[in-house]
Amino acid sequence: MEKQGSYVSNIRRKSFSPTVIVIGSGFAGLAAAHALKNASFKVVVLESRDRIGGRICTDFSFGFPVDLGASWLHGVCEENPLAPLIGRLGLPLYRTSGDDSVLYDHDLESYALFDTNGHQVPQELVQNIGEVFETILKETDKIRKENSEDMSIAKAIAIVLERNPHLRQEGLAHDVLQWYLCRMEGWFATDAETISLQSWDKEVLLPGGHGLMVRGYRPVINTLAKGIDIRLRHRVTQVVRYNNSVEVMVESGKTFVADAAVVTVPVGVLKANSITFEPRLPDWKEEAIRDLSVGTENKIALHFERVFWPNVEFIGVVSSTTYGCSYFLNLHKATGYPVLVYMPAGQLAHDLEKLSDEAAAKFAFSQLQKILPDACEPIQYLVSHWGTDESSLGSYTYDGVGKSRDLFEKLRIPVDNLFFAGEATCIKYTGTVHGAFSTGLRAAEECRMRVLERYGDLRKLERTFHPVTADEAASVSVPLLISRL
Numbered sequence: 001m002e003k004q005g006s007y008v009s010n011i012r013r014k015s016f017s018p019t020v021i022v023i024g025s026g027f028a029g030l031a032a033a034h035a036l037k038n039a040s041f042k043v044v045v046l047e048s049r050d051r052i053g054g055r056i057c058t059d060f061s062f063g064f065p066v067d068l069g070a071s072w073l074h075g076v077c078e079e080n081p082l083a084p085l086i087g088r089l090g091l092p093l094y095r096t097s098g099d100d101s102v103l104y105d106h107d108l109e110s111y112a113l114f115d116t117n118g119h120q121v122p123q124e125l126v127q128n129i130g131e132v133f134e135t136i137l138k139e140t141d142k143i144r145k146e147n148s149e150d151m152s153i154a155k156a157i158a159i160v161l162e163r164n165p166h167l168r169q170e171g172l173a174h175d176v177l178q179w180y181l182c183r184m185e186g187w188f189a190t191d192a193e194t195i196s197l198q199s200w201d202k203e204v205l206l207p208g209g210h211g212l213m214v215r216g217y218r219p220v221i222n223t224l225a226k227g228i229d230i231r232l233r234h235r236v237t238q239v240v241r242y243n244n245s246v247e248v249m250v251e252s253g254k255t256f257v258a259d260a261a262v263v264t265v266p267v268g269v270l271k272a273n274s275i276t277f278e279p280r281l282p283d284w285k286e287e288a289i290r291d292l293s294v295g296t297e298n299k300i301a302l303h304f305e306r307v308f309w310p311n312v313e314f315i316g317v318v319s320s321t322t323y324g325c326s327y328f329l330n331l332h333k334a335t336g337y338p339v340l341v342y343m344p345a346g347q348l349a350h351d352l353e354k355l356s357d358e359a360a361a362k363f364a365f366s367q368l369q370k371i372l373p374d375a376c377e378p379i380q381y382l383v384s385h386w387g388t389d390e391s392s393l394g395s396y397t398y399d400g401v402g403k404s405r406d407l408f409e410k411l412r413i414p415v416d417n418l419f420f421a422g423e424a425t426c427i428k429y430t431g432t433v434h435g436a437f438s439t440g441l442r443a444a445e446e447c448r449m450r451v452l453e454r455y456g457d458l459r460k461l462e463r464t465f466h467p468v469t470a471d472e473a474a475s476v477s478v479p480l481l482i483s484r485l
């Protein structure tokens with residue numbers, strides 16, 4: 001599909017292999033590429049980085065897998081679009097919470113919270129404030145109903161506390177409440193001042209709780225990538241659509257031509273206009289790109305010689321502001337390796353990205369020292385930069401204040417022979433791996449239909465180019481391997 005005069009179109013007609021260019025090799029891109037290849041398309045994937053996976057980034061430099069991007073399967077159940085693939089690969093999951101936890105992916109009993117003087121917060125207080133937090137969130141629903149105009153969840157909470165002084169907290173209880181809010185900010189990867197009151201609870205959570213991929217997400221990505229023509233270090237700079245073809249230019253000047261293209265780059269990259277579309281994308285598409293909100297969450301993984309921390313899944317530090325709160329995922333519980341993962345989100349994540357990796361790791365360690373003064377220094381560290389990495393420019397989308405949920409759908413809708421996929425095009429499961437995966441399959445099917453229609457008799461062609469599936473054996477269901485709970 002590399003351009004060489006009219007060669008491509010001649011070949012195409014003779015061999016009758018529809019061609020497609022997939023931009024990006026994250027979950028959405030690889031799902032689309034895999035499915036279109038199964039449907040007998042000639043596929044090439046153009047990837048800007050020197051690795052595949054996108055926001056799946058399983059690092060092995062500690063000598064074992066550590067996910068610096070996604071690490072949970074949200075919704076450990078058969079309905080999860082990724083469950084058949086994960087089940088068939090025999091990959092173990094470590095469930096960190098059941099359904100309906102106020103802390104999203106963690107149950108209360110899996111936490112140990114500390115104040116900044118290193119004193120553990122009594123579990124009863126943590127439990128009580130968890131219930132207060134749930135009550136406050138329920139009360140914000142009244143504010144939502146009273147106001148047709150959107151506001152931030154932070155503002156709604158302030159109104160609730162003003163109206164219900166008995167829900168206000170003082171001292172340590174206040175700090176614990178801030179910590180709950182900080183966890184909410186972590187889930188959305190942004191500060192409470194920017195989360196929409198109207199839409200914050202509109203995402204669909206699959207049942208089954210949340211499971212950590214014990215061996216990392218890499219094996220799933222590798223499976224999807226098998227046999228696909230992927231060109232690494234091919235940063236796309238321009239996409240030109242013609243009547244019956246698409247021409248895609250990469251940084252080096254090389255050009256690729258195909259019947260259609262599937263665009264799966266993160267919305268942060270689209271926002272930065274680092275890819276030029278010719279002719280311009282329609283106004284409604286440009287507006288969607290402009291108005292979608294992208295948050296930042298990072299991971300700072302600290303590898304220690306030995307475990308010296310409490311035997312819980314999550315260690316939290318409470319503080320009088322959400323900015324001052326923090327939490328560490330104890331990977332030792334799930335994987336047996338002595339690693340703590342510090343996860344800043346929102347403004348704190350942005351601020352830490354301005355530091356060197358060494359300084360960021362030191363900062364994370366200083367948070368740990370607040371509660372465990374005798375903590376020994378890490379022997380290795382890893383730091384992610386999802387907010388500033390030019391191939392992501394953000395971690396995942398969230399519902400911004402005053403922004404309609406239609407934006408996700410508008411980003412998805414195809415434009416001529418350009419199809420769009422990626423977590424930000426998934427209205428139901430925004431910001432997730434399984435969401436990204438399912439949008440890749442959907443875009444592949446839309447692309448297949450459109451391209452084959454153009455070639456004429458769809459029914460006849462369907463015998464050769466069968467409908468897209470995630471895998472030939474997707475119908476074989478193997479139970480997920482789950483530990484804990």
Ligand SMILES: Cc1cc2nc3c(=O)[nH]c(=O)nc-3n(C[C@H](O)[C@H](O)[C@H](O)COP(=O)(O)OP(=O)(O)OC[C@H]3O[C@@H](n4cnc5c(N)ncnc54)[C@H](O)[C@@H]3O)c2cc1C
Nearest residue numbers: 024026027028048054055070071072236422423432433436
């Ligand atoms: C820190 C963090 C934690 C997360 N935790 C979870 C979790 O636990 N569970 C969960 O379900 N989800 C989680 N997510 C979200 C999840 O990772 C994403 O929703 C999902 O991986 C996105 O997949 P995608 O294919 O849409 O995009 P990406 O994976 O970002 O793929 C897009 C690809 O496009 C490439 N690209 C960019 N620009 C260009 C260009 N110009 N030319 C060519 N290629 C380009 C990128 O390099 C990338 O490979 C997390 C994300 C982050 C960052």
